[in-house]
Amino acid sequence: MNTKPQVEGDRTAITAQTGAASVSVPALATPTESRPLRRDAERNRRLILSAAKVVFARRGLDVSLDEIAKEAGLGVGTVYRRFPNRDALIGALYDDMVVSIKRIADEALALPRAWDGLVHFMTEMLATQAHDKGLRDAMIAQEMHLDEHDPQKGQAVREIVQPMLYALVERAQREGDLRADVVPTDIAVMLITAVTMLELTAPVAPDNWRRHLSVMIDGLRARPDGANCALTEPPLDDEQIEECMTGWKYSTRQAPRQRT
Incomplete structure (x- = not known):
């Protein structure tokens, strides 16, 4: 018996020739027909x-x-097919977080006034973490893992945030909205401080961070000459921020807190 493929529209059939008669056997489903499975996945x-x-x-x-x-209402096998272990799941959450930060940074850069961009970035970064301590811990755990095992991927967030902050700070100062003695690393330290404050207040008042962020933002505004409080200490540079972040992440989670 000889078989040969023949195309009918966008479907391929196999024709089985048996003497004068032939039987057309439908081909397997095309990629288009399998798309619902990909949507389900x-x-x-x-x-x-x-x-x-x-x-x-x-x-x-x-x-x-x-x-x-x-919790997802799915079979255990479905979860294990997508994520063979908890580390893989935390890694996927981290990747989603990077996408979210990139979106927020792009939104901040697109606003007409750089000051509004800074306020938007600081607010949205805290809002995404405010009600989810588990996710915050997962992100920090993943950053620690990446810093040790995949430093290039671990730099993903910094490569998004640093150039955005430098651009917004320079433009906001040029536009006269941001005090001239503030540098981008000051904004980074404020955000880290705000996350710590958020951790403190979230159990009793998950949105209390907005009050304290407003105080921070007010302190960043440019005032008439001489009206801003003088900054007596020099700012940290990017390398010092990296060192602080490493020590902060490890010390808070690997060393027990001492009570006096």
């Missing part, structure tokens, strides 16, 4: 990531994928 991925955020926030990072599957 992406839907499951989003369900798993959303469930992981909820469970991490509720229970911390020491939860099993079985618990995350239950």
Whole structure:
């Protein structure tokens, strides 16, 4: 028996020739017809990531994928096919966070006034973390892992944030809205400080960070000559910020807090 493919529209059929008669056998589904499965897979991925955020926030990072599957309403096998272990899941959450930070940075740069861009960036960065301690811890854990095992990927957030802050600070000072003695690393330290403040107040008042951020922002505004409080200490540079971040991340999570 001889077979040969013949194209009918956008479908391929196999024709089996048996003497004078021939039988056309439909081909397998085309890629277009398999797209719903890919949509289902992406839907499951989003369900798993959303469930992981909820469970991490509720229970911390020491939860099993079985618990995350239950929260997502999916079978355990579905979760393990997408994420073979918890580290892979934390890595996916980190990648999503990088995308989110890139979006916020782009929005900040696109605003007509650089001052509004700075306020938008600082506000949105805190808003995305305010109600999700588990996710914050997952992000920090992943950054620690990347700094040790994949430094290039670990630089992803810094490569987005640093040039944006330098551009916005320079432009906001040129436009007269930001005090002239502030440097980009000052904004970075303020954000780190705000996250620490957020950690402190979130258990009793998850949105209290907005009050204290308003005080910070007010302190950044340019005032008439002589009206700003003088800054007596020099700013940190980028290398010092890196050193501070490394010590801060490791010390707060590897060393127990001493009580007096």
